[in-house]
Amino acid sequence: MHLAYPAVLAVLLFCTGLYGVLARRNAILVLMSVELMLNAVNLNLVAFDVWLRDTLHAGQALTLFTIAIAAAEIGIGLAIVLLVHRNRGTADIDKLRDLADPPPAGSPALHDSMAAPTDNDADQARRARRQTA
Amino acid sequence: MSAAVQLAAAGPGLAAAGHGFLSPTGVEIAFVLVGLATLGAAVLSVTTRQLVHAALWLVVALGGLAVEYLLLTAEFIAWVQVLIYVGSVVVLLLFGLMLTKAPIGRSPDADSGNRPAALTVAVAAAGALVWVVVDAFRTTWIALDKGVQGSTAVSGESLFRHWVLPFEALSVLLLAALVGAIVLSRRSGHDSGQGVGPGPGQGKEKR
Structure with missing residues (x-):
């Protein structure tokens, strides 16, 4: 088998995951896209291990380690997302803007579009919390 | 997306010695077909507007x-x-979707506003990487018929002979992740009044 087939498939899967990470709004869908990217890396590792006929089987061992680390990552990530959802009432990463820089006093025009949704979203989150409580 | 495969199959003159891209073996045909299905499912999973369907x-x-x-x-x-x-990661994701009260059915705001930018970045990265990878590996041939490379016996032997220490370190990491997930999702006493979670199902994401 040509090595180009698994390599190209891994590239396309990685870029699909990249698009998902950048475009999705729900935090859990972002985690799913991260899983796609990790799987693309795994496919590369396995393909190159089979091609090189490594005596240590480093590629396959690393693939197993990556799978285990991905499982740990998804557990911690989901725990964090659930905690955020419990405290804020939302899992939308667009609305989690507490760490965003406040608009500087000198150039308010540049950052108006950034500042306006912050207040709205805080209000919305508060309202959602009140509704569900 | 099959354009990339066609790109990989650009010319028979570029192929490895004795193995053309235009005369694929059976394994290659199966690989490309399953790869197309995999890629289509991945694209649907990142573009569908129904959150549970994305997990499926x-x-x-x-x-x-x-x-x-x-x-x-x-x-x-x-x-x-x-x-x-x-078996487990997708089940965890489905639990997460349910516990965060993901809407069943179409949710119009599944994609954020930077979708065109994301599409641009992804297509540019895909183009550049496919170009580089095809250029680098168009003559490389994997000899699949010279013995099984990853049977359970072979993998287990290498894993427990050469990779024992990383393996054990990884088990410690898994334990730490388990404890961390428990601690994170545990309901502490003083903030239980303002919680909006769905209640007793909170511990479900632990294995």
């Missing part, structure tokens, strides 16, 4: 990847993939 398409994509591992003769990795990804 992810099952198809991960299962397709397990078949690709089988075709690459890495059978142990394939079964681990089925067990851990399809």
Whole structure:
């Protein structure tokens, strides 16, 4: 088998995951896209291990380690997302803007579009919390 | 997306000695077909507007990847993939979707506003990487018929002979992740009044 087939498939899967990470709004869908990217890396590792006929089987061992680390990552990530959802009432990463820089006093025009949704979203989150409580 | 495969099959003159891209073997045909299904499921999983369907398409994509591992003769990795990804990670994701009260049915705001930028970045990265990878590996041939490379015996032997220490370190990491998930999702006493979670189902994401 040509090595180009698994390599190209891994590239396309990685870029699909990249698009998902950048475009999705729900935090859990972002985690799913991260899983796609990790799987693309795994496919590369396995393909190159089979091609090189490594005596240590480093590629396959690393693939197993990556799978285990991905499982740990998804557990911690989901725990964090659930905690955020419990405290804020939302899992939308667009609305989690507490760490965003406040608009500087000198150039308010540049950052108006950034500042306006912050207040709205805080209000919305508060309202959602009140509704569900 | 099959354009990339056609790109990989650009010319028979560029192929490895004795192995043309235009005369594929049976394994290659199977690999490309399963790869197309996998890629289609992955694209659907990141573009569908129904959140639960996204998780189910992810099952198809991960299962397709397990078949690709089988075709690459890495059978142990394939079964681990089925067990851990399809068996537990997707179930965790579905639990997460349910516990965060994901809307069933179409949700119009599944994609954020930077979708065109994301599409631009992804297509540019895909184009550049496919170009580089095809240019680098168009003459490289994997000899799949010279013995199985990833059977359980071979993988286990290398794992427990050469990779024992990382393996044990990884088990410690898994334990730490388990404890961390428990601590994070545990309801502490003083903030239980303002919680909006769905109640007693909170501990479900732990294995």
